[in-house]
Amino acid sequence: MQMKLKRVLADLGIPQSELAASLEKPDGQPLSQAAVAQIVNHGQWPKSLDRAGLELKIKETLFARGANDDHIRDLFAMEEADAAPVLAGDAAPALxxxxxxxxxxxxxxxxxxxxxxxxxxxxxxxxxxxxMRDDEDVFLSDDIRYVRQAVRQTAKHGGMLAVIGESGAGKSTIREDLDAWIEANREPITLIEPYVLGSEDNDRKGKPLKSMDLIGAIIRSVGKGEPARGSLEERANQMHTLLKNQANSGKRHVLIIEEAHGLTKPMLKHLKRFYELKAGFKQLLSIILIGQTELDTKLDEDDPEVREVVQRCEKVWLRPxxxxxxxxxxxxxxxxxxxxxxxxxxxxxxxxxxxxxxxxxxxxxxxxxxxxxxxxxxxxxxxxxxxxxxxxxxxxxxxxxxxxxxxxxxxxx
Incomplete structure (x- = not known):
């Protein structure tokens, strides 16, 4: 069912947008196209406006555009939809x-x-x-609850985890929730977050994240102002010593890389070395990767370049x-x-x-x-x-x- 008005508009070649522009509300503003669409498609009139006045103005507009008595007769009656064409871009799209x-x-x-x-x-x-003011503001479906718990357990007990979701899926909320949970529960966990703004997986699009960047971020977060040493080997030893000393005092460390879908395959492969940093049997560094669905593609278990990392990495998804x-x-x-x-x-x-x-x-x-x-x-x-x-x-x-x-x-x- 549709209003006869819709068919008449198509017959006369009048876009619904033009009809909307001719109809004024009491404040002098034109009626919106959405309101006109509700009228012509469903016979639903704005409850706060004078319907009789709107009907009169619609008829005046149609007469001015060449409507005849046959067009106007029963103009606002509902009828079966027919095959009359409508102007592209003005009718409501099919549901x-x-x-x-x-x-x-x-x-x-x-x-x-x-x-x-x-x-x-x-x-x-x-x-x-x-x-988002506290953890009570976080909506928890079964999927989101599982991802949140996986992130917390990785931070507390170790492991490598990839949190994967489309843009807008709530990845940042999960990350912020982890920070709030650590603070609220006074967990002895230090989050290490390398600077990733502008990082990409090739030099044409941005600056790829490298192992030296991760080592520097770890030294800054764990060393509390201790300057980084000169060579890569010296810095790596410095990082390892800092992590061992902190671990011996009961502290845990989590490397979080956001926008991880922008990591290069060589960098993903190098993560295995960070993951395997140990003091005896004690793992020194947990790793949480947070990225869009391209990260899932890069962590392909059939890709020999990253297979060793994938075998150690659990994946969880933030689903719709x-x-x-x-x-x-x-x-x-x-x-x-x-x-x-x-x-x-x-x-x-x-x-x-x-x-x-x-x-x-x-x-x-x-x-x-x-x-x-x-x-x-x-x-x-x-x-x-x-x-x-x-x-x-x-x-x-x-x-x-x-x-x-x-x-x-x-x-x-």
Whole structure:
């Protein structure tokens, strides 16, 4: 079912964006395209606006663009959808369309709730901005709980661990949670973090991280101001001595490398030497690698260059929220004292999952297949939901609906 108005707009060649621009709200601002899409696709009118006045203005706009009496008759009645063409870029995309690559990158940009949106939804603060204040703010699905525990156990008891996740999956949150856990429990653990900003796996894209960089970072963190010695061999001996002395006093050390997908294969191979630093049977250095999905590819057990490292490295993944989406949003809004069901219509959740997908076609003919990947990670969810909540203000909707989620994607949130 759709409103006859949608068919008439297509017949007259009028984009929904043009119709929206002709309709003013009481504050003089034009009605949003999202509001017009809800009217023409679902017969849902903004509750806070005068419907009779909107209907009159719509008819005036259509007459000015050449509409006749047949067009206007039963203009706002619902009818079966037909094959009438619609103008590209103005109609709501089909709900089974995956999100485009461009929109995917947009969803990774930070979207902040407006003051009007916070007031509209009775939010004392933005649930998605600077919200991590203590460990109670960390949402824990079974997957996230497992990754967090794996990180803590590696830090406390030793090992080599790779934490792998898409951009926005929550890798930084896991890293910050480890720091907070060490401090809160007064664990005798020192985190060693080499400077990785701008590091890449080849000289064309940036500066590759080298063994000397790791040795320097360890000396700075463990040596407490002790200057590094001259040659590589002298520094390596200095590092080993510092780690042994600290280990003998009961302290543990964890080398954390963020953006580890940018490590070169030779550097990954060298990590075995750091991992094998010992004092007797006592391992001196645990290693945690944190990186995007390219890290999984580089840690390929079939690659002879890195096989020895892979055999010693456990991998854990931060997977998409998907079935945990509602629980995630319930948690985020509960932390600011709001029931998430007061913010979201039930149609929003399936639409979020649907929109946060990417698709890739492989093969040809009978072997052709469409591979879908979920992008339903915290950062993308936060930005998409924030964009839809901001859209709700423009169309005077009391809750975030599936249509508003779709509208936020079309607007590039």
């Amino acid at each position: 089974n369309n995956a999100i485009s690559k461009e929109s995917d990158s947009m969803l990774l940009r930070k979207i902040t709730l407006t003051a009007e949106a916070k007031q509209h939804f009775n939010l004392p603060r933005d649930p998605f901005t600077n919200e 929220l998907d079935s945990n989406l509602e629980a995630y949003l319930a948690h985020k809004f509960q932390r600011v004292g709001v029931n998430y069901l007061d913010v979201f219509d039930s149609s929003a959740f399936s639409e979020i999952r649907l929109r946060l997908q990417s698709s890739k076609t492989t093969g040809q003919g009978a072997n052709r297949a469409v591979l879908r990947t979920s992008l339903c990670h915290p950062l993308a969810v936060n930005n998409l939901v924030s964009g839809a909540m901001n859209q709700a203000i423009r169309v005077c909707e009391p809750k975030v609906t599936g249509e508003l989620i779709a509208a936020a994607v079309r607007a590039g949130v």
